[in-house]
Amino acid sequence: MNVVGYARVSTREQNPAAQEAELRRAGAGRIFVDHGESSRVPDRPQWLACLDYLRPGDVLLVRALDRIAGSEVMAIELIRELARRGVRLRSLTEPFLDVDTSTPMGEAIVGIMAVLAQLRVSTIRENTRRGLEHARSQGRAGGRPTVMSPERIEAAVRMRESGESVAKIARTLGVGASSVARALSRRDEEFMRR
Structure with a gap:
């Protein structure tokens, strides 16, 4: 069994070193890292290289599901594709993710987990929108202050x-x-x- 890690940061300014260290401590021998890539983009360069590298019996190790999939639909499709290829998916922060997806119960757990992840993202967006609306109603603008004095x-x-x-x-x-x-x-x- 080969443990392969994948890490991703959304911007070039972010540093993936903490993710990489966690993956190494958890047993990843090879780690693929994407810098400045969105999880909603399926053809990230190192992600594609990682998928190409994986073989049946391997374990794909990630810090969290949002590192590899930007929506619940992407997550479910990806987990099913990995299961078809004989690759197990493990998450350091979502222990219930390491399930046998070839069974109906495993597939149901993955579906529930993906929906909960999307709920979290949607809740953050909704809270941000409400906060900005409230700030505007108070005469304040959200976001970074303008440089144009x-x-x-x-x-x-x-x-x-x-x-x-x-x-x-x-x-x-x-x-x-x-x-x-x-x-x-x-x-x-x-x-x-x-």
């Missing part, structure tokens, strides 16, 4: 009126072009409402 916006407006491009304005102000474009667009909308 009133002074920068005024400078951007003057530069645009003199014919400068958004890219040139952004370089001059030391901010991103998308920040300048959003600020100018908001300014234009406010002007049109007057």
Whole structure:
């Protein structure tokens, strides 16, 4: 039996070292790691390499199911595909995942677990949406504060009126072009409402 690990982080800035260390401690001899990849994208480079490497009788070890599948449908399809190939799936944080998926009970447990994982994701999204709505009703905007201060916006407006491009304005102000474009667009909308 070969224990193969898979780790994934969603952004390039994140470090998968903790996941890798956990997988090694749990017995993974070979570990595949994707950096800056979403679990909703099925053709992640190292994920595909991992699937290609797995053989019947192997164990695929992950920290959590959300490392390999971004939705309950993906999770169920993946677990069934691994079972068809004779590969067992183990999760360090979801011990009930290490079940025999070739039996009706095993398949039912996996289905229930996938639905619960999706419920968690949906609940987080709903709570975030409610929080943002509440903040807006209190006159606060959610998200990261803008880099475009009133002074920068005024400078951007003057530069645009003199014919400068958004890219040139952004370089001059030391901010991103998308920040300048959003600020100018908001300014234009406010002007049109007057």
